[in-house]
């Protein structure tokens with residue numbers, strides 16, 4: 001892993017690149033994300049409220065005139081050489097994000113050639129802050145620049161999502177790539193995942209911090225369970241469509257309709273649908289809290305999201321539950337919940353700044369005692385989305 005700090009990562013990869021390829025590369029930064037509320041709603045065509053953060057993937061990249069690629073994962077001290085027309089899924093993991101994006105560009109008929117790339121980053125891997133979407137967006141954004149493809153940012157986002165769905169094999173929604181690409185400093189994005197209309201809401205509070213508590217747990221069932229949740233939501237929609245054919249996704253489902261047909265549904269499918277329908281409504285109410293500056297109410301809704309994810313959607317794990325439950329008795333914590341796909345990763349917390357250090361000490365000690373694991377804590381600063389650092 002690099003010893004470089006966030007500020008020095010671009011310099012670090014630029015010098016590695018020059019040493020290896022004797023050229024000055026284009027350098028692009030693409031951030032990870034947090035999501036304040038609206039979890040597992042994106043692939044149900046609902047709403048999400050993410051923001052891009054100060055941790056990012058960085059790529060140093062130049063075009064080639066042939067179809068070869070030479071990619072270097074600086075942090076892993078690993079590399080791969082090949083041909084862009086014979087991309088095979090790799091068991092190493094990291095090449096799949098670059099391959100997926102390259103394959104989608106080729107599939108869409110864009111004129112891309114091979115390219116050399118060195119990448120690094122400081123988005124914690126497996127912590128639920130979307131290190132993979134950050135890398136995909138960095139690569140797609142760079143290739144768009146290098147080969148003058150003139151693809152819009154929205155289309156780049158869609159392309160990266162497809163790369164994740166089709167090449168990597170996770171049937172993820174669009175939130176992570178959208179947040180990485182469209183993030184704005186000190187703002188959260190309310191994104192309508194059906195129309196892709198979005199609105200920025202200021203999110204900079206003098207006395208409240210976004211705190212991420214990393215369980216340092218990543219369960220192996222993440223991908224399969226994620227895809228199963230998606231299929232269960234689709235099964236619910238299919239059943240309800242028999243009675244209300246205008247419904248396209250859970251986004252269109254009213255609680256009353258769901259209740260009316262509860263007995264015809266598999267109980268697990270019902271629970272999944274109930275969570276999503278409630279979460280969508282919760283997000284819209286939470287944005288109203290935000291506009292009114294009522295962060296106590298916003299925080300309460302975060303807890304309700306967690307309980308839904310834990311009890312109805314069943315994507316939490318003991319470590320995440322432990323951390324959220326610990327904060328229930330902490331006066332300075334306004335809201336806490338698991339964030340992202342689940343089964344490990346981080347909780348996101350809204351914490352009053354006053355005496356925050358002693359809170360860090362208490363939760364770290366409690367986690368060690370209760371879960372026998374070390375806790376990592378990050379403060380999430382909201383920074384801008386994907387951009388060129390130097391060229």
Ligand code: GAF
Nearest residue numbers: 039040172173174175340341
């Ligand atoms: C993961 C996915 F990539 C997102 O699309 C989203 O579904 C999220 O889990 C859950 O809200 O980060």
